[in-house]
Amino acid sequence: MGKILMKGNEAIGEAAVRAGCLSYFAYPITPQSEVSEYLARRMPEVGGVFLQGESEVAVSYMIFGAVGCGARAFTTSSSPGISLMSEGISYIAGAELPAVFINIQRGGPGLGGILPSQGDYFQSTKGGGHGDYHLMVMAPAGVQEAVEMVMMAFPLAEKYRNPVMILGDGLIGQMMEPITFPDHLRTEPPNKDEWASNGMDTRKSSKPNLVKSLFLDPKELNAHNLLLKAKYERMKKEDVRYEPYNIDSDYQILIVSYGTMSRVCKTAIDNMKEDGMEVGMIRPQTLFPFPEAAIHDAASKAGCRVVVSIEMSVGQMVEDVERCVRGKCPVEWYGKCGGEVPTPEEIAGAVRSLLEKNAGSFGAKY
Amino acid sequence: MGKILMKGNEAIGEAAVRAGCLSYFAYPITPQSEVSEYLARRMPEVGGVFLQGESEVAVSYMIFGAVGCGARAFTTSSSPGISLMSEGISYIAGAELPAVFINIQRGGPGLGGILPSQGDYFQSTKGGGHGDYHLMVMAPAGVQEAVEMVMMAFPLAEKYRNPVMILGDGLIGQMMEPITFPDHLRTEPPNKDEWASNGMDTRKSSKPNLVKSLFLDPKELNAHNLLLKAKYERMKKEDVRYEPYNIDSDYQILIVSYGTMSRVCKTAIDNMKEDGMEVGMIRPQTLFPFPEAAIHDAASKAGCRVVVSIEMSVGQMVEDVERCVRGKCPVEWYGKCGGEVPTPEEIAGAVRSLLEKNAGSFGAKY
Amino acid sequence: MQNEAIFAGFGGQGILLSGKILAQAAMVQGLEVAWVPSYGPEMRGGTAYCMVVISDRPIGSPIIKNPRHLVAMNLPSLEKFAPLVKPRGVVLINSSLISIRAGRNDVDEMVIPVTDIAKDLGNVKVANIVALAAFVARSRIVDFDLLREAVTGEFARKGNLLALNMEALDRGKDAALRFR
Amino acid sequence: MQNEAIFAGFGGQGILLSGKILAQAAMVQGLEVAWVPSYGPEMRGGTAYCMVVISDRPIGSPIIKNPRHLVAMNLPSLEKFAPLVKPRGVVLINSSLISIRAGRNDVDEMVIPVTDIAKDLGNVKVANIVALAAFVARSRIVDFDLLREAVTGEFARKGNLLALNMEALDRGKDAALRFR
Amino acid sequence: MDCMTYKFSIDVDRCKGCGLCVSVCPKKVLEISDKVNKKGYFPVRQAHPEDCNFCGACYLMCPDVAISITETAEDDREQE
Amino acid sequence: MDCMTYKFSIDVDRCKGCGLCVSVCPKKVLEISDKVNKKGYFPVRQAHPEDCNFCGACYLMCPDVAISITETAEDDREQE
Amino acid sequence: MGRIFRKPEVMTDEPTHYCPGCTHGLIHRLVAEVIDELGIRGRTVGIAPVGCAVFIYNYISVDFQESAHGRAPAMATGIKRVRPDLIVFTYQGDGDLASIGIAEIIHAANRGEKFTTIFVNNAVYGMTGGQMAPTTMPGQRTTTSPFGRKVEEVGMPIKIAELLSTIETPGYITRQTVIKPKYIVQAKKAIKKAFKYQMEGRCFSLVEVVSICPTNWGLTPVEAVKWAEETMLSYYKLGDCKTPDSHKGV
Amino acid sequence: MGRIFRKPEVMTDEPTHYCPGCTHGLIHRLVAEVIDELGIRGRTVGIAPVGCAVFIYNYISVDFQESAHGRAPAMATGIKRVRPDLIVFTYQGDGDLASIGIAEIIHAANRGEKFTTIFVNNAVYGMTGGQMAPTTMPGQRTTTSPFGRKVEEVGMPIKIAELLSTIETPGYITRQTVIKPKYIVQAKKAIKKAFKYQMEGRCFSLVEVVSICPTNWGLTPVEAVKWAEETMLSYYKLGDCKTPDSHKGV
Numbered sequence A, B: 001m002g003k004i005l006m007k008g009n010e011a012i013g014e015a016a017v018r019a020g021c022l023s024y025f026a027y028p029i030t031p032q033s034e035v036s037e038y039l040a041r042r043m044p045e046v047g048g049v050f051l052q053g054e055s056e057v058a059v060s061y062m063i064f065g066a067v068g069c070g071a072r073a074f075t076t077s078s079s080p081g082i083s084l085m086s087e088g089i090s091y092i093a094g095a096e097l098p099a100v101f102i103n104i105q106r107g108g109p110g111l112g113g114i115l116p117s118q119g120d121y122f123q124s125t126k127g128g129g130h131g132d133y134h135l136m137v138m139a140p141a142g143v144q145e146a147v148e149m150v151m152m153a154f155p156l157a158e159k160y161r162n163p164v165m166i167l168g169d170g171l172i173g174q175m176m177e178p179i180t181f182p183d184h185l186r187t188e189p190p191n192k193d194e195w196a197s198n199g200m201d202t203r204k205s206s207k208p209n210l211v212k213s214l215f216l217d218p219k220e221l222n223a224h225n226l227l228l229k230a231k232y233e234r235m236k237k238e239d240v241r242y243e244p245y246n247i248d249s250d251y252q253i254l255i256v257s258y259g260t261m262s263r264v265c266k267t268a269i270d271n272m273k274e275d276g277m278e279v280g281m282i283r284p285q286t287l288f289p290f291p292e293a294a295i296h297d298a299a300s301k302a303g304c305r306v307v308v309s310i311e312m313s314v315g316q317m318v319e320d321v322e323r324c325v326r327g328k329c330p331v332e333w334y335g336k337c338g339g340e341v342p343t344p345e346e347i348a349g350a351v352r353s354l355l356e357k358n359a360g361s362f363g364a365k366y
Numbered sequence C, D: 001m002q003n004e005a006i007f008a009g010f011g012g013q014g015i016l017l018s019g020k021i022l023a024q025a026a027m028v029q030g031l032e033v034a035w036v037p038s039y040g041p042e043m044r045g046g047t048a049y050c051m052v053v054i055s056d057r058p059i060g061s062p063i064i065k066n067p068r069h070l071v072a073m074n075l076p077s078l079e080k081f082a083p084l085v086k087p088r089g090v091v092l093i094n095s096s097l098i099s100i101r102a103g104r105n106d107v108d109e110m111v112i113p114v115t116d117i118a119k120d121l122g123n124v125k126v127a128n129i130v131a132l133a134a135f136v137a138r139s140r141i142v143d144f145d146l147l148r149e150a151v152t153g154e155f156a157r158k159g160n161l162l163a164l165n166m167e168a169l170d171r172g173k174d175a176a177l178r179f180r
Numbered sequence E, F: 001m002d003c004m005t006y007k008f009s010i011d012v013d014r015c016k017g018c019g020l021c022v023s024v025c026p027k028k029v030l031e032i033s034d035k036v037n038k039k040g041y042f043p044v045r046q047a048h049p050e051d052c053n054f055c056g057a058c059y060l061m062c063p064d065v066a067i068s069i070t071e072t073a074e075d076d077r078e079q080e
Numbered sequence G, H: 001m002g003r004i005f006r007k008p009e010v011m012t013d014e015p016t017h018y019c020p021g022c023t024h025g026l027i028h029r030l031v032a033e034v035i036d037e038l039g040i041r042g043r044t045v046g047i048a049p050v051g052c053a054v055f056i057y058n059y060i061s062v063d064f065q066e067s068a069h070g071r072a073p074a075m076a077t078g079i080k081r082v083r084p085d086l087i088v089f090t091y092q093g094d095g096d097l098a099s100i101g102i103a104e105i106i107h108a109a110n111r112g113e114k115f116t117t118i119f120v121n122n123a124v125y126g127m128t129g130g131q132m133a134p135t136t137m138p139g140q141r142t143t144t145s146p147f148g149r150k151v152e153e154v155g156m157p158i159k160i161a162e163l164l165s166t167i168e169t170p171g172y173i174t175r176q177t178v179i180k181p182k183y184i185v186q187a188k189k190a191i192k193k194a195f196k197y198q199m200e201g202r203c204f205s206l207v208e209v210v211s212i213c214p215t216n217w218g219l220t221p222v223e224a225v226k227w228a229e230e231t232m233l234s235y236y237k238l239g240d241c242k243t244p245d246s247h248k249g250v
């Protein structure tokens, strides 16, 4: 199949359909409304469901209901809309439902702006909602990767019976790039008859299925939380994804960056290389589970004097980077936000001045 | 003034009134509904406002409106209710409004349970809502401290024009303890006429006041975010609060614990001391700003072999602890959640086995 | 020295109030105190209980697995909590509603027909005060005069209830003194 | 080698489509490509623009401060973007609606009455294709035949519009070849 | 099965003694007993079973499905 | 001030040429001009000012407050 | 005279956690009877509310999803859209449906979602300890209206059935009660009708059931019935407000 | 014949960002005229919506708060409860008020909050690019109903004025339009009346204004006016639905 030029938001919609997800509920919000507009035409073609909900709050529970009865379902929104889904996401995680959420981030906080941003890192990786849960969070750096991640998201969500969040931004949603769709992966949620409330007729046993997150007995709730924790530990073992970039070089500085921001970093790294300066990068593709070991190892490499987390936010992922580096090097943040995107030149400048600032540092390699 | 015996939830209500906060909006939810029930009687006595909103979403914006026109206002809720306020909290932070939120946490995720828990650490410290913002988060360990923190919360919120969250739990809310109220601190939000939308008649200038979080121009939004960041940096300098416990002893293990959990830890530490075993503790009173330096220093102390974050959650604060310790010692988590609270004996057991496990460790003191 | 007491019974038996009055007395005596209720839906028609912790030092954990004393106002409460009481603790059994015993020989079991005494006084609702008085008289967990003061304080503004409760207090104390 | 072009003008001038067709042609030519629109409320009645990035290597940042080329369909666009264009880039000025010039002597300024040509063809809406053709003819950013193919592809299913747009393509190319 | 009649029964441990059945019985058959059940409630009992016409009002009104009225052959009756 | 009359004016750069005023003018006074304004719109103009009865329908209908009708003394008129 | 009355098959043996006299159990039984009679147990999915009836799934043995507070109609929408063949009902209290969840029920009704809602109006927040609900009666004391609901401050009680009946999309909206046997018979008929409309794929259906909460009203069950009859029934009029055949309400 | 017509004082000189012919600007002017005429500029607080009118504070020079999408009534409630002396109005679109924010407006109306809502019904989500709104007409094409609004799938358009008029709490609820001068005169009167009811502390007031969105309807402004008149006005009937004196709607 040849490449086609497609807008990120539309490619995301198409990817979901090709992943066998035929139910989509959403509420309009810039910069992701084109997903709805695309699927409003596309879903009827494939016998699927598109419904515009009355609010993001409602949408999160429409997803709950649909996934809870065994369907694949997903939604897309942007930052404020995701905040309104916080309660629903916590419920869905608590009830162990394999729903897929896509956040095409815009500038915040509050109404903020509508341009690309990475201000929702904390919200998506640390649980915007209440209680001990995590989403699996994937961050594409382009339209092709967005397509692939959407198509992976459903089976991954089902593998863990845990919601998956794809954290894009306005650029990923609005940009057109040439893409190819991976082979169709249509399957149904495995074993759904064991847990989904899809009617007792579906199964032999006369035991009703109950989809819930309530455990009034503290022992049970503690046990439930430990079960969830075990899933997250398993994710950390089996499904960490990241891309190393120029990591075999003799870098003195290591960049950690993801999504749109990491593309700009690549250009900056390439440019600096031409100028004779080596900079390594780890690009997390999963933000949860976070590539802890990879970053720790890359920071521990001899010669590395400083690690910088470059973000389209005033510094969120940097905390995870700091945590993983465990004192091996100083950890710094650089970035801009609210729709401002640092240019390759600015990044190069920041890298240079960080190296100067940390000239004395030699890391704490042991 | 003598001590009075008061239930946490009621004491919280009374403390707010005494702090000069005469507007309260809330929606019922266990285990904090007594705040409303108390203030439903108390507010009329002092000419204040109590209104039960139709939902937590609405309540967060009632608070927005009230604080936005220059009044002191606060709300209380519990975990799922706070999730529903995520969008509103992000807006309030974005619009720089000094609102006060109180979360009497219960077990999660989802509907979870109603017993005390600390599962909302991430949500409150990392921003449950979207965008780059932080709440100042204070965590009382008892009713008296809850009273004091409530009374500090209003001036602190106004100092920074930033929302403050008090993170309690069901035990703090439901327990009675003897309390004394600090002297009345009634003041009004300072300089509110400069920013509040309280009618142009209030001021000389003919410039209307506009309370908003929208900055469509990315340069402006970036600048706005840097301004917020500067406030958070200032909080880190000026308003970190923590209590060291048994920190002058020769401890081999350092506990970091807050709120209700830290009280149990104190008992455990006292018991272990009687058994001849020294354990140090840092109890963060502000979770944001986090006592980063204090923990780092305490972990760096000669002899300290391991740091353990003890939480009524499956491990959230432990990430901040890990970050601050910066590799000085191994960092571990211990805890229970969902209404289960580790006993002093269990803590002692955990401490012993962690020491054994990390017998070889000698930290990376440099 | 730290002491704890659990008060347990049906919702409506005034369990939470007994605990509160004890806590009040202890506070006035200059002790540290914490009162922790059971709360939430399980209260609905089921058993209610509260725990009072009294100490001469600041109280660490107010959540106690093994309390020193128990005041059991109904059968399920005795069954649930009796096994948890520390040795030598007082276990008050409301024999009006409980026909069995704690089944332990390392505790100070005190069997009193609390509800009947209250009925005798003309109001079954004061059973909680009868029990409280008996318990304090036996355990001496607080000074009895301060308990009296606390009961007075609680009912002072409730007019006619005061006298009745003071009578309940005396009858409870008597019963304790006369027990065994 | 990486090249970028900004297409800018009023909303409704078909700016986004010109960019998309160029991107399509470049993709078919085997190049890497990214098309980035302006979006959001500022589009409402104001100026719209899109950026097309074409490269023989994977494209890093698709957000470019200084693009190589500019196609300016109205005055505000020229004023906004002309100063950003890299030296030696093509700057197409739609002289039907713009009476000034870029004010730079280090760029390849091409002044064409694009809108008038379109009117001439009977439909002001094809001005975007006229401009696109002129721009590609001048800059050679993609193979002109592939551009033709892309235009064909875009309008193939839109019946009568196809012929008109093919004509616009030729007229644009002609205008570019005849310029200066 | 020739000779059908009805059997009235109360599940004493399901009954919460709310008294609603008592209040709706047209025949004043029911009353609250003074013996506590397992859950600590004083359940209802048929004080005048002979007056019962098996109208089912009590069943209808009972929030706890503690009452049932079933058909039974005469001879089954003894087995209960 | 003795001799009052009305002054009709159009703020050309506020006008977006929507044509709503044209459609409601009872006297067909207005038309869209063919000169672009600063914002790129073709603003409205009074093609037949002499027919205008200052009824204000155009003002009422204008979404952009581009039209105003003010009182003016005869002699003020020339100053415009 | 004389019929067979016994626990419906789809009801479990588990005793309910409700207070003595609470009509939730009674309404559960009616729903269960209807499920039995329509023979739809195997393809029914219930949505439990957040409210005293949160454990309804322990008593009615069909597949269930447990909702968040107020969001049951959105969940039911999600299910019915992807599985129109399932029979879906929500069971919601007045805090749940009329306060926090009013947007969801209005929009579900307006879209004509083909599920059935059992709406239990007991004029109070039962589960959380008797706070004021939008349906609380004027002057009624609750823990958050300790001096009685003041109409000047918080307005009049919301009449959900009437409100929903103004919606143009066809639907079946009715108000019933279960405080007396004669009403119970009617209520059951209405519930059955509501399920049937769903089974026929015709429309959204909602049965408001005026109920009692003796515990939070501070009354005995028998007193509570009396209060409901005297106070609530004169405000909350019984009967069908809207049927899919009549365009507008009665 | 002949009167003075000029930009109200409280309006700024800033040209609006609205599309040509968009009636938002016109409605702003009416509100501004009313503020001028009532002399309440110094104690008025507006609440801006999230919708095309998000920048209303650039055009009407009074204190403003900018709301989140749909939550203006909650914010207005917060203000009026703590500062009953301020005159508060919200300005909301149909996506904002009738979809995401329907709970907030219903409850504000039901509590009888003493503020004024200007509700601009243009049958579409303007700002986000023309998606379907709850008020979109049957068969109307929008970006999310590309084949026209299908009533069988998503129900009929919501009539907000009628819906709110069923509420028992007194209020002033009216529907107006601004698509012709004669209607504009009426609309302004209604807006003034709404503010006056607030100033007298009498009741909640809401003016629904049937409006046009030429851009997203894909029509010229003049065509849009025609479409609105023919299609919308026959469904959305003009006039007062409820006044605080009449208990129930007209």
Ligand SMILES: Cc1ncc(C[n+]2csc(CCOP(=O)(O)OP(=O)(O)O)c2C)c(N)n1
Residues within 6 Å of the ligand: B027, B028, B029, B030, B056, B080, B081, B084, G050, G051, G052, G053, G069, G092, G093, G094, G095, G096, G097, G120, G122, G124, G125, G126, G127, G128, G133, G213
């Ligand atoms: C988001 C959220 N807010 C509040 C609550 C607390 N809560 C649980 S049940 C309930 C009200 C129940 O009242 P109602 O719906 O009338 O049901 P009832 O108990 O009276 O049957 C509330 C407010 C919650 N669980 N979640």
Ligand SMILES: Cc1ncc(C[n+]2csc(CCOP(=O)(O)OP(=O)(O)O)c2C)c(N)n1
Residues within 6 Å of the ligand: A027, A028, A029, A030, A056, A080, A081, A084, H050, H051, H052, H053, H069, H092, H093, H094, H095, H096, H097, H120, H122, H124, H125, H126, H127, H128, H133
């Ligand atoms: C929580 C949230 N959801 C969605 C949006 C995106 N959004 C902005 S305006 C709007 C709709 C505006 O439509 P309407 O209220 O009808 O106003 P109009 O633009 O038509 O005047 C939407 C959905 C948002 N800003 N916030």
Ligand code: SF4
Residues within 6 Å of the ligand: E024, E025, E026, E027, E028, E029, E030, E051, E052, E053, E054, E055, E056, E057, E058, E059
């Ligand atoms: S069946 Fe009828 S007559 Fe018999 S006890 Fe019940 S209500 Fe009374």
Ligand code: SF4
Residues within 6 Å of the ligand: E010, E014, E015, E016, E017, E018, E019, E020, E021, E022, E043, E044, E061, E062, E063, E064, E065, E066, E067, G021
């Ligand atoms: S109605 Fe039912 S629960 Fe109540 S007393 Fe009668 S049998 Fe018992």
Ligand code: SF4
Residues within 6 Å of the ligand: F024, F025, F026, F027, F028, F029, F030, F051, F052, F053, F054, F055, F056, F057, F058, F059
């Ligand atoms: S004032 Fe009246 S007559 Fe004059 S241009 Fe305007 S609408 Fe026409």
Ligand code: SF4
Residues within 6 Å of the ligand: F010, F014, F015, F016, F017, F018, F019, F020, F021, F022, F043, F044, F061, F062, F063, F064, F065, F066, F067, H021
């Ligand atoms: S109505 Fe106003 S904006 Fe429209 S054409 Fe007339 S003057 Fe211009």
Ligand code: SF4
Residues within 6 Å of the ligand: C044, G017, G018, G019, G021, G022, G023, G024, G052, G122, G126, G127, G212, G213, G214, G215, G216
């Ligand atoms: S609190 Fe009220 S609604 Fe809840 S179970 Fe008890 S009586 Fe029923």
Ligand code: SF4
Residues within 6 Å of the ligand: D044, H017, H018, H019, H021, H022, H023, H024, H052, H122, H126, H127, H212, H213, H214, H215, H216
């Ligand atoms: S999109 Fe519609 S509502 Fe928005 S400004 Fe344009 S015409 Fe007005």
Ligand SMILES: [Mg+2]
Residues within 6 Å of the ligand: G093, G094, G095, G120, G121, G122, G123, G124, G125, G126, G133
């Ligand atoms: Mg209720």
Ligand SMILES: [Mg+2]
Residues within 6 Å of the ligand: H093, H094, H095, H120, H121, H122, H123, H124, H125, H126, H133
């Ligand atoms: Mg609209």
